[in-house]
Amino acid sequence: MADGEGAAFEAYARTGQRRLYRTAYLLCGDVEGARDLTQTTLAKLFQHWHRASRADNLDAYAKTVLVRTFVAERRRTVRDLLAHNRNAPRPHPNPAPGADLRVTLLSLSCSGTPCTGPHARCPSSPTWSPARYGRATGGGPGPGRSRSRAPSSRSPP
Template sequence: MPQNGLGREAQGAFGPPESFEAFARTSQRRLYRTAYLLCGGADAARDLTQTTLAKMFQHWRRASAADHIEAYARTVLTRTYLAERRRRLRDLLAHARPDARPAGDHADLRVTLMSALAGLPPRARAMVVLRYWEDQSVESVARLLKCSESTVKSQCSRSLARLRAELGDAHIYATGS
């Protein structure tokens, strides 16, 4: 048995708990980018990334034994985001709902896209980000969010239609035309 008291099986692909630091260094930027797309803001994305890494550290023995630790971390990140959104939604429902956000005329596509993504419900937003930003298959998104493949397909289709309607004419945002 190794010095740290963990059996070889419990150490997983990344080895002993000390290797969590190496994992966190290599994965933090990718997790942050996904979190930013989910949350829509830098501060919330940093918080979500830190919460995800804290959960990964807390359960490092199990996480390091996963076949695909990046997918495991992305699952933790997405489920943490959805759980926090559900908590916030319950708090908001206790009070009057604010009016819909004003549709501003944004010059920058990035700002416009982030604004449009913010208008999607949390679960639909997670599906769009995982499916199209993370380039995940329908099957993996369905498995990650614990729903059927047809739900992923229909929600993504509806969400993309909503985004297209909100963003207006596609030729305005096209590059090179």
């Protein structure tokens, strides 16, 4: 970078730093984050000063760089957080707290009370015959379609 370009950047950095800091503070919400974002933006402007100095509105160009830098850092933070959470070992549930519930559910399924509802299935207990299940649920001889019924009128796929 030539001395003239370096002096031009330095002059812009002295005058524009305060405006960039205000915008950065509005984006970040804290002093340290705003300082870091302002310095990163000025570093990027310095790196590409030959292009930035030719912009029609240098302040608008600098604020665009600032906002895009902010968004990129946020995306990176979220992506790193998601990657960390995906790779973190998941804790195994302790089987002791659910043991009482499991025993209760097992005793209910073998108690002789019929399961009702749209997705009820015949319990695997030998005390439930298909006929008993049908009488208890008000349906046919068992879960599912009886073989004696005619097939549905839907055509095969």
